[in-house]
Amino acid sequence: MSLSMLRYRWGSFLGTFVALLVGVAVVAGSLSLWASARPRVPDELSGAGVVVAAPRYDPPNGGYPTYRPWSAEEVDGLVARLADVPGVAAAVPDRPFYVQRLVDGRPAGDATDSLHAGRGWASAGLRTYTFGSGKAPEKPGEVVVDAALGLPVGAALPVLTAAGPATWTVTGTIDRPGYYVDDATARGLAGGVKYIGLRLDPGTRPDDVAARLPVLLGGLGTALTGDARAAAEPEGDRSTRWIGAQLIIATVLVGAFVAIFVVASTCAFSAAQRRRELALLRAVGATPGQVRRMLLAEVALVALGAGVPGALLGAALAPLLAGPFVAVGLEPTGFRVGFTWWAPLTALAVGLVVGALGVWLSARRASRVRPLDALRVAAAEPRPMTLSRWVAGSALLLCGAGLALLLPGSSAEQKPTLVLGSAMVLLVAAALLAPVVVVPVVRVVTWPARRGPTGLLLREGARVSARRVASTAAPVLAAVGFAVLLVGTFQTADGAVGVEDTAKIPESAVAARSANAPGLSETAVRAQPGRSELVSTVYLASGEPVDAIGTDVPGLVAPPSLGRTAGQSVPLRFADGSVLPVTVAAVSEGPVKLPRDLLRAHDPAALTDVVYLSGDFVPAPGAERMTARAYVERKAAEEGDLIDLFLAVLLGISVGYTALAVANTLLMATHARRPEFLTLHRAGATRAQAARVVVSEALLSVLVGALLGLAVAVPALFEARAGLQDEIGAPVTLVMPWFTLAAIVSVCGILAALGSVLPLLRAGKGALWARTMAG
Incomplete structure (x- = not known):
């Protein structure tokens, strides 16, 4: 029976199929990359x-x-x-x-x-x-x-x-x-x-x-x-591989989470549209368990049909990513991706689990449909909010608000975590409670056009179909809130770090390593007038490595974590393996500091990152002159490149899935609204007028989702900025990611419009409109 339903209602499962296919491909490719990114025997020691x-x-x-x-x-x-x-x-x-x-x-x-x-x-x-x-x-x-x-x-x-x-x-x-x-x-x-x-x-x-x-x-x-x-x-x-592994893990987790979200929303909306159909099955004797098993079997078949090609596609495309991973610094030189048999199999299993989780709640709800609902013909939704949705949404709302109330009394270090946690919880709460606020928001947005026929249809359509509007708005809400909060916070933090680091560099100019060198040589440093910091590593008696800075100090400047006071001796093992007792000259927060000449004598391979100039710069190979601000901005840009890559991957996955959910929801809704279009036609509406209505509804849903996402993300951004200002003790400029916001809303809007109007545009080929007009 499940197979027959798939053949009959294949359009309703198209979004689920694509979501699972892409999700399984992402997981299979990511696992293939992860398996190939394990530490390997260095070529230089391969013959040992x-x-x-x-x-x-x-x-x-x-x-x-x-x-x-x-x-x-x-x-x-x-x-x-x-x-x-x-x-x-x-x-x-x-x-x-x-x-x-x-x-x-x-x-x-x-x-x-x-x-x-x-x-x-x-x-x-x-x-x-x-x-x-x-x-x-x-x-x-x-x-x-x-x-x-x-x-x-x-x-x-x-x-x-x-x-x-x-x-x-x-x-x-x-x-x-x-x-x-x-x-x-x-x-x-x-x-x-x-x-x-x-x-x-x-x-x-x-x-x-x-x-x-x-x-x-x-x-x-x-x-x-x-x-x-x-x-x-x-x-x-090893460090490069660790960075790449974090991106791969984040990609798998975000891909699986968003896939569950898309599958769940698609299945819930599909079950709601099939209410009369499921009621008929109940009326002819189907038990709630049989209905649940049918819906689970349908999604299992879809997951299997999408998972097999998705797993093979991901495993086949993974080797093509080896070059880009090396180019952007996520894997070391020589990285290759081979075939790992368990990667596609694991991805296929993940697809089946994601499909089951996505349909489980909607299957339980759909199995409780009453047989008498088969006689219902009204398109209005009698109860857009279920009890479970009220309870979960209200609980998360209180939890997010509670986290926000903790902000005034928290430390500067705690505020970023509280802000992010509160915002993410509130985003989920807003998605669950969206049907409650859809109608008021739609009335406010459509107020200027309330007297026109299109505005009237939009307002009344949202009133009787709040769940449909919320189903479209919810993924946009999540994507906009997630993107604005994440990108805005990182960009604001980058500016704050630049302010803080520049304040630590009083000199107007520095001699820094050139872009293609890992550091300054000793000859380049000795030629420069000014203060320098040699970067090395020393080892405690336990073998624990500790970062050390060689500078103009009379002895060891130890952090409190070493547990030593001034005048005490600490045995340190230097980079050349020599063990020397070093007397503590002072205790101060920060890295271990040692006399530069002492550190250089025991680490001939150490390099200097920068010299703070007190005179004219002396040209030297691998060195270049720049202002203190330019030096700080370059360091921030080097770190920011990886952050930007992480954000691009995570946002690409989440926004792609969001657009897919929006387009699929509206495509399903348009197919299900044939009686409504028939009524409009009989009332004198043309095909163009009907198309304007459905496109306007789609864009309105996207706008509502964007406004709700901003309502959560923007206050969180202001709180994040306040926390950064408290931490560094200087004003911080709030960065609003307008380009990211515009890109997300535009992509969702275009796909929403296409998903809603494509069934109507097929009229010239004798598709939906022709069947609708025929009754």
Whole structure:
């Protein structure tokens, strides 16, 4: 029976079909991306059968583990002992360092990849490569490079390292990216060693070698084999993957949530329109359980029919996103997407669950229809608000209002969370209570045209069909409120951060890293007159990594979280693995601060982000002069690019689904209003006049939804701005995302108009109007 109903009423299920198809495709593609985005064994260590990692620190609150570096003495001792283990051909400490090629005096290549582009020649043996020409580097100033650079043996190669610019001589080429220098030079340019790669004798099993190492290593490290070697992936790549994973997770959650919303609204509206049909089934003996099972079976068939092509489509399109993900910084270089069998199957299961959840409430309500409703012929809705909708809407309204009342007494840190939580709860409450406010809002909006025939039809149509108007307005309300609140809050916060950061930089000009460099070299910093901050990492006795700033302080400036007072000594492990007791000079909020020269002496790979100029800027490779405000704006823009990408994806999904829900609801409503159009025709209305009425109703529904969404989002934006002003202690300009608002309303309006008028426009082809006029 369910299959027969689908064939007969396929138009009513079109929106559900498209929503589920797109939703399953999004989930399948996202899961394929997520499965391929797992940490992988670095290419530089792919030839090491066993990787020995330094002592590991696991954050107590979760997150990625980190490895603290060995000291030089520990490295030398481990390398000597590991080389004597049976089956080990060589033990090679991995020493990556920053290096970029200079082209016309400017850094070239990817800034992130350059942080670990250099290595000692011994490390080349930890990966598979083919020697093209020349010989290995034997002394300082010699380098082996990737043959793809097109540099002949003997060519001079200008480079930029953390120490400063240099010119190396190419002694050989290989078929792999990177810059390989003699091991002594690598030791001087790199920080501490965290991994030692073991090249094994032919035929030796990595697990056999790893089994011999725990006693030898003691507490100094862990042996990694197989996929576990992915733990040695550079921290920058790991961080990039984490950012990409957050977008993928958000995409799946938002896609599933909005799909449930669309399916639920579509099924609820469809069930309401089929009230007489379901009442007839009840009249001929169908039980409430049979009605529920029929509706669930219908959606299950739709979900299966949409889920199979959607899952295959998402899995097929996912590999095409690998390039864009790398380009925007969501995945590291070399990211590839392969086929994962469980991704489309999981997406198909999600589609079936989403369909069942979306239809469940409407199926329960529809199963309770009375058999006598089969005799009802009036188009008026006797009760647009059900008891459950009243209860849920009122409860959420009180909850959202309660959160808003907590704002005056909350701290500056708590206000953003309270504002966002209150607004989201109120948006859901407004969507549930929309039928209550539809009629008053429509009367206000149509007041200027109340005496005309179109205005009269709009006002009275909204009065007798409040649920239909609310069904169209609710998704627009949610999309407008969500978009205005989210985009407006982020854009306002960006402006606030710029104000706050600029206030911290009193100098009128700075020497900052150029756009294609990860930081300033020591030579560039020393040439500038002014104050600089060297960025590094130190490790506590527990192995916990702590960000450290090298600046002009007499000793350690420790945050209260370290639990030390002035005059006490703290043992710190530096980036080169050296452990030194450092005396606390002062206790202050903020990052750990150390004398710059001390931090530089123990971290040759550290880079400086900016120098606050007190004199004239001195040109240097990788450095550029800019105003303090321009520097702050660039930093904000770099962070804002990722935020904008997140917003674009989330809004694209939510707005796309919203437009789909609006168009489908109106398309279904227009098909169901054939008797009403017949009455209009008999009263003298032409097809053009009827089209104007339905288009006006559609645009009115979109306008009502937009106004209700703004009624919730705009006050929340003002509260968010007030919280930011309290936090930074300076005026903040409220940013209203007019372009986003106009785009959402325009898209919804266009699709609403098309969804409502298309059935009428088919009249020339003998479709709906011709059948309607025939009675």
